Amino acid sequence: MTEAVRPQPTTTAEDEVVDLCRDLIRIDTSNYGDGSGPGERAAAEYVAEKLAEVGLEPKIYESERGRASTVVRIEGTDRSRPGLLIHGHLDVVPANAADWTYDPFAGEVADDCVWGRGAVDMKDMDAMVLAVLRDRVRTGRLPSRDIVLAFVADEEAGGLFGARHLVNNHADLFEGVSEGIGEVGGFSFTVNDDLRLYLVETAQKGMDWMRLIVDGTAGHGSMIAKDNAITELAEAVARVGRHKFPIRVTKTVRAFLDEISDALGIELDPDDIESTIERLGPIASIIGATIRNTAQPTMLNAGYKVNVIPGQATAHLDGRFLPGFEDEFHAELDAVLGPRVRRETVHTDQALETGFDGALVEAMSAALRAHDPAARAVPYCLSGGTDAKSFADLGIRCFGFAPLKLPADLDFAGMFHGVDERVPVDGLKFGVRVLDHFLDNA
Numbered sequence: 313m314t315e316a317v318r319p320q321p322t323t324t325a326e327d328e329v330v331d332l333c334r335d336l337i338r339i340d341t342s343n344y345g346d347g348s349g350p351g352e353r354a355a356a357e358y359v360a361e362k363l364a365e366v367g368l369e370p371k372i373y374e375s376e377r378g379r380a381s382t383v384v385r386i387e388g389t390d391r392s393r394p395g396l397l398i399h400g401h402l403d404v405v406p407a408n409a410a411d412w413t414y415d416p417f418a419g420e421v422a423d424d425c426v427w428g429r430g431a432v433d434m435k436d437m438d439a440m441v442l443a444v445l446r447d448r449v450r451t452g453r454l455p456s457r458d459i460v461l462a463f464v465a466d467e468e469a470g471g472l473f474g475a476r477h478l479v480n481n482h483a484d485l486f487e488g489v490s491e492g493i494g495e496v497g498g499f500s501f502t503v504n505d506d507l508r509l510y511l512v513e514t515a516q517k518g519m520d521w522m523r524l525i526v527d528g529t530a531g532h533g534s535m536i537a538k539d540n541a542i543t544e545l546a547e548a549v550a551r552v553g554r555h556k557f558p559i560r561v562t563k564t565v566r567a568f569l570d571e572i573s574d575a576l577g578i579e580l581d582p583d584d585i586e587s588t589i590e591r592l593g594p595i596a597s598i599i600g601a602t603i604r605n606t607a608q609p610t611m612l613n614a615g616y617k618v619n620v621i622p623g624q625a626t627a628h629l630d631g632r633f634l635p636g637f638e639d640e641f642h643a644e645l646d647a648v649l650g651p652r653v654r655r656e657t658v659h660t661d662q663a664l665e666t667g668f669d670g671a672l673v674e675a676m677s678a679a680l681r682a683h684d685p686a687a688r689a690v691p692y693c694l695s696g697g698t699d700a701k702s703f704a705d706l707g708i709r710c711f712g713f714a715p716l717k718l719p720a721d722l723d724f725a726g727m728f729h730g731v732d733e734r735v736p737v738d739g740l741k742f743g744v745r746v747l748d749h750f751l752d753n754a
Contacts, residue, residue, distance in 0.1 A: 325443035325744045330426060330737055332362070333439035334419030336402075337428035343403040345469040351378025352465040352474075355402040359463045362442055366449040370461075373482060379473035381464040383485050386445065388457040395458035396672075396754055397492030397708055399699055400438040401467030401474060404430040411731045425734040432727045434495040436735045437714035438463060440743045448751065455751050460489055467699050470521075470659045475699035479706060486706050491672050496694050496728075497712025498676065498746070500687070501595055502720035503575045508686045511595070512676055513712025515564035515693040516700065517602065518638055518663030520631040524548065525654040530623035537621050542614045545625040548653045549609045552629065555648050557605040557641070559585060560634050564665055564693045565602050571690040594723045601695035605641040607631040628658070632695060635663040661701040665693070666709050672754060676713055679750035683742060684717055696728075715746040 339355045353374070359382045360370040370384035381402070388395070407416035407429040414420040416429040426436075445461060448454065462485075464474035471477075478485060497513035526548070528541030537543075561569070572588065573580040580588055589600050607629050614625035633641035649655065668691035680687040700710035716739040718724055727733045 325447035325748060326741045328446070329439050329443040329740045329744050330421065332442050333426050333431070333436055333735070333740060334421070334428075336435040336438055337419040337426070337430050338417055340417050341403045342406040342429070343466060343468040344406055347376075349403075349406075351380065352402040353378045353380040356380035356382045356463065356465070359402070359438070359442065362446060363461070366446045368449060373478060375465065375473040375477035379465045381462065381474050381478060383460065383462045383478065383482075385485070386449065386455065386459040386461070388455045388459065390456045391458070393457040394490035395460055395486075395488045396455075397460045397462065397486060397489045397703060398441055399462040399464060399475070399492060399494045399703065400434055400441060401464050401495070401699060402435075402438065403466055403468050403474070404433065404435070405468050405729050407731075413732050416733070421737065424738065425736050426740065427732065427734040429733055431733045431735040432724065433729065433733070434714065436716070436740060436743070437495055440714070440740060440747055443744050444747045444751065448748070455754070457754070458488065459751075460486055464699060470519075470661065471699050471702050472659075475702035479702045483706060486703070486708065489706070489708055492700065492703055492708045492710045493713040494698050494700055494710060495712055495714050496696070496698060497692075498680070498715035498743075499724055500684075500716065500718050501592070502718075506686055507575060507688060508684060508717070509571065509575060510680050510687050510689045510715065511568075511692040512668070512673070512689050513694045514668050514691040515562065515635055515665035516663065516697050516712075517632040517634055517693065517695055518661060519697050520633065520642075520660045521658040522629045522631055523656045523658050524627040524629060524649065525656065526625050526652055527654075528621070528623055528625070531621045533619035533621055535621075540621055541623060541625040542621075544652050545612075545614065545627055548649050549612065549627050551648050551650075552607050552645070553609045555607070557607075557644060559603050560605070560637055561585070561603060562634050562636065562665065562693060564635075564668075564691050567668060568599070568690055568692045571688075575688070594721075595725055598695055598725045599692065601632070602634070602693040605631075605633045605637055605644070606695075607645055632697075633663060634693075635665040638663065661697060662704070664700060664704055664710065666711070672711070675750050675753040676711070678753060679746045680715060682749050683745050713750075715743045715750075716740075717742040
């Protein structure tokens with residue numbers, strides 16, 4: 313960081329977080345997973361410019377043309393302490409504007425929310441982090457430990473051109489970093505006016521994106537076919553799509569369910585855990601997917617002409633396995649698929665789980681309580697995955713902590729990759745205050 317006389321700031325983090333979020337949403341960083349999207353370069357340059365404005369010296373790392381990430385280290389006042397990573401991704405999943413109330417890349421503000429693709433996944437967190445760190449540097453409020461900010465590419469397609477590229481090729485950027493925070497954690501679940509649970513992610517399922525292949529006998533569509541690849545594959549895919557993997561309660565899920573039982577004042581029935589989860593309203597879909605392994609069919613492909621029986625049919629599955637249950641997941645999946653289906657891995661990554669303890673957790677909990685007296689931080693397992701999977705390979709203990717105080721009736725889980733994605737303006741400003749408080753004690 314360059315040393316300079318800093319003018320008295322005219323704006324605060326709360327003042328500028330909404331505009332930062334809107335600007336980021338307006339930069340289309342759609343990730344189609346096949347390299348055909350616009351890439352993240354424009355967003356990486358925007359972030360770098362905003363960091364440089366306050367005297368920082370960010371650097372852009374491009375793994376392939378247009379696939380760019382921005383990284384900067386802010387030196388703390390106590391260099392003997394291990395560093396803290398704060399990471400966010402710049403890419404978003406695609407959006408069809410015709411389905412949306414507002415243009416998904418316009419960053420509209422309506423109904424007290426910022427609308428657009430990435431509003432919750434995760435340009436909101438990017439904006440909050442930018443706002444907070446810009447304000448702290450402007451005002452000379454440096455953290456006690458080093459902070460490494462990483463705004464990365466390609467998270468929505470597994471991180472190969474973003475976090476994984478940085479970890480594999482630029483690990484020195486994260487030297488001395490012991491802990492990190494990122495997306496999908498720290499958001500509120502309202503129990504009543506006197507109690508809001510804030511879910512801090514301490515675990516996440518592993519992933520195995522798979523291609524299923526069935527070979528058959530090609531022939532004329534008018535003939536009787538006893539070896540039709542499409543028929544074999546369709547039956548296997550249907551079996552997987554309807555299959556219910558057994559309930560497996562991990563350490564993190566058990567801790568969350570115990571907290572929920574206490575908060576709701578109900579006795580948890582170990583033989584009917586799903587009934588408890590069904591009472592969680594908007595977050596039930598996230599939590600319900602963390603009590604078992606899952607495999608969802610997502611793509612089918614076969615044939616090239618209506619009167620030709622193809623010799624091969626393929627499908628794709630999105631497989632997710634709980635920490636400690638990867639081998640069980642694959643064995644059970646193969647049994648369901650049957651011997652005719654060949655399974656190939658397209659992309660795989662590890663499951664993660666850490667404890668809900670330590671000074672960093674205490675700092676998160678204290679920051680939430682300071683700005684919401686009804687807050688209680690609780691651990692939970694994420695059904696999806698984040699770039700923490702890559703950073704964990706460097707020995708970094710990762711949490712999901714992107715704090716948002718949400719309206720009780722907002723379907724927050726449905727916003728992820730959904731239509732009309734939006735984040736409350738008040739939620740963004742709350743997140744700024746909490747993150748700022750958190751960094752005072754992290």
